[in-house]
Every structure is written in structure tokens, then in C-alpha cells.
Amino acid sequence: MSYKVLSLKYRPQSFSDLSGQDHITRTLVNAFKRDRVSQAYMLTGPRGVGKTTTARVIAKALNCSNVKDAVPCNSCETCKEIIDGRNLDVLEIDGASNRGIEEIRNLREQIKYAPMNAQYKIFIIDEVHMLTNQAFNALLRTLEEPPAHGKFILATTDIHKVPSTIISRCQRFDFNRINENVISKHLSKIAEIEKITIDVESLQAISIKADGSMRDALSILDQVIAFSDTSIVYSKVSEIIGIIPHEIFFNYSNAINQKDYPVIFEVLNDIRSSSFQLDDLLEGLDTHFRNFILALTPKGETLINLNEKHKNEYISESKNWNINDILRIVNELAILRYVIKNSRQPLISFELLTLKLMEMDSSIMISDLISDSPKNNTKKVEKHEDKPLAVKKSDSKKNKIKIEPSVNDDLQLKKDKQVSEINDANENSDTSKDKLEKNIEDKINATNDLQINLDEIILIWSEFVSSINSQRPSIGSTLDNAKPTKIDQNTLTITVSGLPEFSVDNLNHNKEFIENSLNEKLDHTVKMHFNWDSNISNETIVSSKPPETIQDSTKADEVIEKIIEEFDGEILR
Secondary structure, three states: OOOOOHHHHOOOOOHHHOOOOHHHHHHHHHHHHOOOOOOEEEEEOOOOOOHHHHHHHHHHHHHOOOOEOOEOOOOOHHHHHHHHOOOOOEEEEEOOOOOOHHHHHHHHHHOOOOOOOOOOEEEEEEOHHHOOHHHHHHHHHHHHOOOOOEEEEEEEOOHHHOOHHHHOOOEEEEOOOOOHHHHHHHHHHHHHHOOOEEOHHHHHHHHHHHOOOHHHHHHHHHHHHHHHOOEEOHHHHHHHHOOOOHHHHHHHHHHHHHOOHHHHHHHHHHHHHOOOOHHHHHHHHHHHHHHHHHHHOOOHHHHOOOOHHHHHHHHHHHHHOOHHHHHHHHHHHHHHHHHHHHOOOHHHHHHHHHHHHHOOOOOOOHHHHHHOOOOHHHHHHHHHHHHHHHHOOOOOHHHHOOOOOOOOHHHHHHHHHHHHHHHHHOOOOOOOHHHHHHHHHHHHHHHHOOOOOHHHHHHHHHHHHHHHHHHOHHHHHHHOOEEEEEEEOOEEEEEEOOOOOHHHHHHHHOHHHHHHHHHHHHOOOOEEEEEEOHHHHHHHHHHHOOHHHHHHHHHHHHHHHHHHHHHOOOOOO
């Protein structure tokens, strides 16, 4: 008798044999018990999780002559024919090689005829997403209303490529990736039946390598048995399936954490001289740093799917790490995956990234930076709090000296600084309070002299308006009819005359721009207040146009102004 591979030899023959898909098996068993069988099923999920196997079990459950509670007997002639793939009423079609409209037309013709020996004629279409659009369209009507004796079971690994019109006509089941623990238990049972001794670490390594696929796990086990014979140990497993040793990852991460260049160069040399695939290496590093994060997270170690020895090693080594540093490293590794796709020498890119990680500084939280600020900040606060004591006097006219809150912020800071300097200079001296207060008053008076006066503004006003005209003509035309009339505590009053009142709204709308432009010319900070001279404006308007025209013009100007404000426009002259 010819050898049968493990994936076929131990293929599930009933719903109870399916591993890791309890939500699907329970639904199907209950449906069969209650005679609520659908006309079409859509089975979707990753490779090797049991989609085609489930389709065959459904076919046996529907056609078995001795079925009981949705459990086929697997001993009648119909079950044996389905298991061997020679039953004429159960047709398995590969969607990849039979994807055209002609094949679907033949299928539609076949389903019209009653089954020969079974109760139902069943069509299993594997990799159904490979069908053409024309083939899907030809299948639609038959799929929605097949004959009473016809059933469809469609399987795919890429549900997104299947038209929604097809999916809506089927009862959909989503298969999950099989858990690594479930795979390990199943492999252990098979090894026991095959009289193979295998350690737990090897079972875990094979389960991780299978990536949720039971078929891949059985294929790897088959390969390992051929290499190791009846006794399987982890060293042989890692050699045959190319598992990167944990020591490589720990040496790599420790060298980066400790900035140990000799060790990191040794690790890089080992990686280069070995046959490790870079994709496997990066995937292993992702898992490695993920385990560190889990170890640093409360109760996260329960998600580390390793034996106790390696789990404790991660818990112990994680104490030397800052979780923010790990997250930055993982982010850099993710970026590298995109870089190496277009790189002719991906290994060099990995080595350069490693050197970059060696130079990476440790992460510092913003709160820590704030708490580590210079201590003289406290002294400055104390000096500021003591300042009023140096100025205060109960029965003196110097007590009337005060800084108004409306004064420009820059001027206020200068005064505070000067008062603080006087306070510091005289803190330990024997100078009298009267002399100290006089010095303060003189300093404040000198500071007040720094304020800009109205005459200086009037001298540069024409030049200032011309510069505004070159940048924003709509604003400049309004400022042509305006002039500075008053300055009080760095607040400049601009009076607009000869124009309607809404022209002031235009200036207020662009107030920030006008202030910044004027302050640049003055090298001084002033605030602006725009005022409208109603008398001059009305006289000008009345003398220029009849009353009817005035009203119409005002309304037109208001509309134009609203348009300018809404769309931030300008009047070009």
C-alpha cells in the first residue's frame, strides 16, 4: 500500500473531527437536525483551515444512507465514494482551472438531471473567486433557485473578489485561523498514534510556523518525521524548518539596549553567514519585541505563547526596557519592510537600520522634561512675589505709582524686569526705602518715554499707506481717507472720513494685517482702533450726489463689501 501523507491520512471525516471551528460545526449540526439546510453555502477563510473538508462532510451528511444527528456513518457505499472522490452525484470543481462561462453552462445543464444514487446532486466549487464575471453572471439564477435535488457549496480564500450578488444568495461561514494551542494538541495526538516522540517545544515551533493552518502543520510534521525518524527534538526541528534561535533575538535586543557595538557586530555577522530569510528575521523581531511589550503590560504575559522557560526570560529581560523605546524600534522595523521591497540589497538596509537603532537615544516623557527644568525657575517666582514689598509705602505719593494693565505686554515685561533688577541690587544693602522708591520711579518714567508718540506716526503715515496699497489695494484705498488722530497707552485711533460707515468694518476685518504692517515700520507695538467721522462722511456724500443716488450707491457698496468679506477678495485698481 502506498504511503499517505498525514494531511490526507488524518483528514476529518465528520463535524466533530474539525478542529478550531466550533462556531461553524455547531451551526451546521443544528441545521441538519432541524432540517433547515440551505440551497447554497459560502465557505471563506485562510488556507488550510478546513473549508474543502467541511464541504465534503456536508455532502456526506446530505447523502449518507445511515446518517444520524448530522453524523455520517463513513461506512456506507455513498460515504466511501465521496471520501474517495468518485461519487457521480458529488462533483468537485476547481474554480482556478474551470473559470470560464462554458464550464458554468455545462454545470447548469448537469444540475437539471436527478441524482443517480444519492438524494442530492452537490456541486463543490473550490477557489470560486477565480471565476470570471461572465461565469458568475451565468451562475446567478441557478444559484438562487436550484432544483430541489441540487445543492451548491462554494469555497474561497478571498471573499472580497466574489461579487456581492453571489454572496447574498448563499449562507456564509467564515473560518478562523486555528489557534496554536489547538494545533499543538492535534499534532500531539497524531504523534502518539504514529508512535513518534516529540517534545513540547517542537510542537510549539511547528504550530507557530504553520501560521494558523492545520494542513501546513501536518505537512511540516511529515517533513520533520522524515528527517528525525521516531524521535523529534527542538534542535532538529529548528534546523529542518529554518527557525531562528531565540538567542539571536535576545543578543540583538540586548546589544541595542546596552549600546554594545562588539556584540551587535557579532550578531549581524551570524545573520549574514546563516541562511535566514530576511522576512522571517523581521517577523521574528516583531514577535520578539511584542513579547517584551506584553511582559511590561499588566497581565500581558498570559498572551506570550511560549514555554515557561522562555516566558520567564522575557519577563526578566523586559525590566531593562522602556516601553516607549520598544515602540519606536517596532515602528522603525515596520518602515524597513517597505524600504526593502525596492532595495537590491535588503540585508544592508537591515544592517544600516541596526546601526541607527544603536545611536537612538532613550525616550523621555514631556512631564519628566518639565519636572527636570532648572531650579532657578523657583527663585524667579519667589523674586516676583517679593517685588511688591520693595515698592509699597503707606503715606507717600510714590505709592500712587502703578503699571496699568492695558499697557503693551512688552513694555510691562521691561518694567517688571527693571523693578526686579532694582530689588535684587538693593536686597542686601543699607539704602533707605525712600531712595529705593525714587530709583523705581525714575526707571518707570524712563520706560514711559519709550512709547511712540503721534507725531512719529503721522510722519510715516503716507509711506505706510503706499506700502499697503501695493499689497492690498482694497485696504489701501480706505486708508487713503483715514488718518491717525490719537494715541493713548499704545492704542492708536484711526479716523476714517469721506467714506460710508461700512468701510470701517473692512478695516476691522483686516485689523491684524494692518497692525503687523505698521509695527514693522515703527519697530514698536501698537494696537489700532478705527473710528468713523459721520459728519465729514455725510457732507462729502451729500455734496457729490443727489439723494436718490446716495441710497442706491450705499446699498451697492454694502453688497460689494459683503462679497469681499465672504470670499476674502480685493478691489483691483
